Amino acid sequence: xxxxxxxxxxxxxxxxxxxxxxxxxxxxxxxxxxxxxxxxxxxxxxxxxxxxxxxxxxxxxxxxxxxxxxxxxxxxxxxxxxxxxxxxxxxxxxxxxxxxxxxxxxxxxxxxxxxxxxxxxxxxxxxxxxxxxxxxxxxxxxxxxxxxxxxxxxxxxxxxxxxxxxxxxxxxxxxxxxxxxxxxxxxxxxxxxxxxxxxxxxxxxxxxxxxxxxxxxxxxxxxxxxxxxxxxxxxxxxxxxxxxxxxxxxxxxxxxxxxxxxxxxxxxxxxxxxxxxxxxxxxxxxxxxxxxxxxxxxxxxxxxxxxxxxxxxxxxxxxxxxxxxxxxxxxxxxxxxxxxxxxxxxxxxxxxxxxxxxxxxxxxxxxxxxxxxxxxxxxxxxxxxxxxxxxxxxxxxxxxxxxxxxxxxxxxxxxxxxxxxxxxxxxxxxxxxxxxxxxxxxxxxxxxxxx
Amino acid sequence: xxxxxxxxxxxxxxxxxxxxxxxxxxxxxxxxxxxxxxxxxxxxxxxxxxxxxxxxxxxxxxxxxxxxxxxxxxxxxxxxxxxxxxxxxxxxxxxxxxxxxxxxxxxxxxxxxxxxxxxxxxxxxxxxxxxxxxxxxxxxxxxxxxxxxxxxxxxxxxxxxxxxxxxxxxxxxxxxxxxxxxxxxxxxxxxxxxxxxxxxxxxxxxxxxxxxxxxxxxxxxxxxxxxxxxxxxxxxxxxxxxxxxxxxxxxxxxxxxxxxxxxxxxxxxxxxxxxxxxxxxxxxxxxxxxxxxxxxxxxxxxxxxxxxxxxxxxxxxxxxxxxxxxxxxxxxxxxxxxxxxxxxxxxxxxxxxxxxxxxxxxxxxxxxxxxxxxxxxxxxxxxxxxxxxxxxxxxxxxxxxxxxxxxxxxxxxxxxxxxxxxxxxxxxxxxxxxxxxxxxxxxxxxxxxxx
Numbered sequence: 001x002x003x004x005x006x007x008x009x010x011x012x013x014x015x016x017x018x019x020x021x022x023x024x025x026x027x028x029x030x031x032x033x034x035x036x037x038x039x040x041x042x043x044x045x046x047x048x049x050x051x052x053x054x055x056x057x058x059x060x061x062x063x064x065x066x067x068x069x070x071x072x073x074x075x076x077x078x079x080x081x082x083x084x085x086x087x088x089x090x091x092x093x094x095x096x097x098x099x100x101x102x103x104x105x106x107x108x109x110x111x112x113x114x115x116x117x118x119x120x121x122x123x124x125x126x127x128x129x130x131x132x133x134x135x136x137x138x139x140x141x142x143x144x145x146x147x148x149x150x151x152x153x154x155x156x157x158x159x160x161x162x163x164x165x166x167x168x169x170x171x172x173x174x175x176x177x178x179x180x181x182x183x184x185x186x187x188x189x190x191x192x193x194x195x196x197x198x199x200x201x202x203x204x205x206x207x208x209x210x211x212x213x214x215x216x217x218x219x220x221x222x223x224x225x226x227x228x229x230x231x232x233x234x235x236x237x238x239x240x241x242x243x244x245x246x247x248x249x250x251x252x253x254x255x256x257x258x259x260x261x262x263x264x265x266x267x268x269x270x271x272x273x274x275x276x277x278x279x280x281x282x283x284x285x286x287x288x289x290x291x292x293x294x295x296x297x298x299x300x301x302x303x304x305x306x307x308x309x310x311x312x313x314x315x316x317x318x319x320x321x322x323x324x325x326x327x328x329x330x331x332x333x334x335x336x337x338x339x340x341x342x343x344x345x346x347x348x349x350x351x352x353x354x355x356x357x358x359x360x361x362x363x364x365x366x367x368x369x370x371x372x373x374x375x376x377x378x379x380x381x382x383x384x385x386x387x388x389x390x391x392x393x394x395x396x397x398x399x400x401x402x403x404x405x406x407x408x409x410x411x412x413x414x415x416x417x418x419x420x421x422x423x424x425x426x427x428x429x430x431x432x433x434x435x436x437x438x439x440x441x442x443x444x445x446x447x448x449x450x451x
Numbered sequence: 452x453x454x455x456x457x458x459x460x461x462x463x464x465x466x467x468x469x470x471x472x473x474x475x476x477x478x479x480x481x482x483x484x485x486x487x488x489x490x491x492x493x494x495x496x497x498x499x500x501x502x503x504x505x506x507x508x509x510x511x512x513x514x515x516x517x518x519x520x521x522x523x524x525x526x527x528x529x530x531x532x533x534x535x536x537x538x539x540x541x542x543x544x545x546x547x548x549x550x551x552x553x554x555x556x557x558x559x560x561x562x563x564x565x566x567x568x569x570x571x572x573x574x575x576x577x578x579x580x581x582x583x584x585x586x587x588x589x590x591x592x593x594x595x596x597x598x599x600x601x602x603x604x605x606x607x608x609x610x611x612x613x614x615x616x617x618x619x620x621x622x623x624x625x626x627x628x629x630x631x632x633x634x635x636x637x638x639x640x641x642x643x644x645x646x647x648x649x650x651x652x653x654x655x656x657x658x659x660x661x662x663x664x665x666x667x668x669x670x671x672x673x674x675x676x677x678x679x680x681x682x683x684x685x686x687x688x689x690x691x692x693x694x695x696x697x698x699x700x701x702x703x704x705x706x707x708x709x710x711x712x713x714x715x716x717x718x719x720x721x722x723x724x725x726x727x728x729x730x731x732x733x734x735x736x737x738x739x740x741x742x743x744x745x746x747x748x749x750x751x752x753x754x755x756x757x758x759x760x761x762x763x764x765x766x767x768x769x770x771x772x773x774x775x776x777x778x779x780x781x782x783x784x785x786x787x788x789x790x791x792x793x794x795x796x797x798x799x800x801x802x803x804x805x806x807x808x809x810x811x812x813x814x815x816x817x818x819x820x821x822x823x824x825x826x827x828x829x830x831x832x833x834x835x836x837x838x839x840x841x842x843x844x845x846x847x848x849x850x851x852x853x854x855x856x857x858x859x860x861x862x863x864x865x866x867x868x869x870x871x872x873x874x875x876x877x878x879x880x881x882x883x884x885x886x887x888x889x890x891x892x893x894x895x896x897x898x899x900x901x902x
Contacts, residue, residue, distance in 0.1 A: 015803060015804045049805055163647055164648070166647060174623075229488075231622070233625070261712035266794065268716065270783060277795040278805070295783045298779070314768035321761060321764065324757070324778075324887075325750040336722050340717075357500040358728065364736075365735045373740075
């Protein structure tokens with residue numbers, strides 16, 4: 001009950017806070033923010049139009065800045081960080097995990113990030129500089145360096161006493177790592193094993209061996225896929241010499257999973273997945289116009305096809321009236337296949353061994369639906385325009401185009417992937433261009449020949 | 452290194468196993484499957500065409516069936532389960548978590564699920580029947596009942612000794628729960644606290660109070676959102692009397708997060724998010740034809756608009772050639788906005804308080820891009836067709852349609868959500884219908900009046 005109420009409150013907080021902001025009741029808002037968790041403030045900021053967002057940020061407790069920034073969407077975070085001075089940034093990053101500190105520094109201009117680094121204490125600086133040395137989408141950039149390590153030849157009891165002296169364990173610690181004298185990872189001891197083992201047992205007798213370590217250069221999507229399949233809560237990260245360099249926790253992996261899937265969803269509609277819901281108008285318009293520009297080329301390609309059949313169109317206006325139906329159906333059917341293939345590629349389900357089967361299957365699905373809709377639409381057109389010939393022509397064009405849509409829906413994303421072009425971004429538009437051009441060519445071509 | 456190799460192997464396994472299958476080397480495949488983790492076998496099954504899938508399933512060790520089924524996509528799981536007899540199902544479900552057992556039983560025909568239930572041992576049966584009593588998308592259906600509970604008035608040392616006697620803790624246990632004599636949840640003790648606390652301290656002195664419990668009726672999407680924001684590994688579940696009934700772990704929540712985002716992505720393309728990549732052709736074709744049927748209506752609506760202007764089209768074929776450009780650009784621009792709004796609605800970022808601002812912003816983005824592309828396309832058409840008037844008409848239609856696309860892109864998903872219709876499913880098609888009809892009407896209407 002308590003949590004349900006709290007959860008609904010999070011939804012209501014937005015409404016309340018924005019009302020209080022409009023009425024200028026800043027003291028009230030400040031008090032509300034003090035009662036909220038940093039992650040809920042982050043949610044509130046993301047859901048706030050830009051003007052309220054700036055006021056809210058000023059009213060939040062600067063001590064929470066680090067934790068709030070941790071939880072924010074990239075565009076919103078970049079926006080707020082760009083307005084902070086170096087002293088505030090140093091203060092805000094103090095409470096952060098290494099990977100999040102590195103993330104914030106990466107998004108700053110070089111001179112500013114150098115200034116912030118120089119003001120950090122040396123332990124933090126070394127940790128962040130290490131993280132910054134790894135590529136942005138690698139395991140190295142996801143990991144934290146706050147690992148607890150022990151030797152394998154000690155008793156469980158000694159470990160327990162050591163941990164009691166430490167007093168506090170890093171967040172999401174579910175295991176401590178066993179290393180040899182060269183800092184090489186040889187295994188791990190889960191907290192559950194530690195707790196259920198008799199005190200006089202040696203660590204190496206109950207530890208698990210370290211086959212499950214992540215290479216620091218592995219891509220973050222591969223890391224996410226491993227976590228998802230193995231149901232891990234955390235995993236150790238090793239460098240090329242098998243030395244333990246850090247660990248990755250599930251909370252950061254969840255962000256990667258959400259971002260990867262959101263990337264597919266947003267890219268397929270021609271959007272940047274980092275886009276802030278309340279981004280500045282000019283920035284949004286500029287980002288989106290690139291995609292609209294690509295579509296202009298696609299639309300002009302279709303218009304050029306129609307242009308080739310201008311004589312036919314001039315003779316029969318019903319052809320012009322009907323000519324949008326076949327491309328439209330082909331585009332929708334093809335994009336169904338494209339969505340399936342993009343998901344399959346992202347999940348690693350599609351490879352050399354099964355591509356042919358998938359192509360066969362989608363071509364058949366296209367044929368089947370092609371026959372169905374050829375009959376239905378052919379019938380409608382026959383009744384509407386009173387012409388057997390016109391009905392037959394649109395049927396033939398529909399069947400051809402839905403078959404092409406199935407084949408192109410598999411081929412295009414797979415080829416794009418091979419060419420290292422993001423299939424989620426380019427697949428839909430390339431497909432639509434193909435189905436528009438083929439659909440119009442067949443329909444107008446047949447009409448020109450037969451009528 | 453070890454893990455990187457293992458990971459690449461998972462990608463290669465598919466290739467190797469399918470080659471071995473083709474050559475009929477079943478013994479070899481069986482041996483390969485024995486060396487694989489159940490989650491990797493699940494991945495292999497999802498990535499296999501249907502014929503190989505059935506052979507692989509036969510060759511896998513029936514003792515692993517439960518764990519493999521746990522990890523499978525719904526459509527694939529339903530397919531395999533439908534071919535198992537009750538005895539095999541009982542055996543397979545024996546090793547499963549309660550929530551997964553309940554899931555499998557839900558997907559069976561009633562008489563079969565009754566038969567499986569009657570063959571389970573009574574402890575399992577009671578647990579599963581409890582889980583089955585909760586709605587399918589609720590916290591209750593996600594939870595496991597394998598919780599460890601203690602009283603608050605005992606020493607930490609007593610707890611540690613109790614856990615050692617238990618010998619093994621349930622998977623992903625990061626906390627044990629503190630209850631009173633009526634089984635009401637009063638707090639929890641994280642394993643890290645347990646480990647770092649002196650043995651003679653009482654549990655209630657170091658436990659956290661239980662404000663973070665999840666109501667058993669909360670929707671699974673809300674549960675996922677809470678886990679994501681609070682960075683939880685597990686959380687207790689309580690009923691309406693505050694009594695502890697189970698716990699939810701992050702691995703099940705990760706599945707919900709992936710499913711929710713994938714649902715948006717697949718629905719926007721008119722696909723079912725459960726669809727198996729290698730589903731039977733007829734089944735796929737039938738599922739997709741519903742969406743194609745909806746698009747027929749949209750395409751016919753657009754054709755009816757053109758039909759109203761048949762006289763204009765009959766007089767000027769260039770109008771027919773150019774008439775697809777404006778609807779195409781409007782559809783693309785509108786779907787960018789729809790994608791942004793669908794993500795915002797799913798994340799809970801859009802509510803009564805900020806809807807107006809979002810509408811204003813997207814209308815302005817539409818206007819800005821409308822001006823840009825009106826000028827560019829107007830210019831192209833003027834040069835191509837050598838007509839100032841035609842250039843002006845397409846510019847005016849483009850500007851209007853991109854503005855309408857921005858407004859409709861916000862309004863349609865928000866209205867659908869209010870009407871309890873899934874905006875991801877219906878939003879894109881409704882939007883395209885609006886931009887097609889408006890784009891064609893303005894372009895053909897102006898051409899009829901002015902030329």
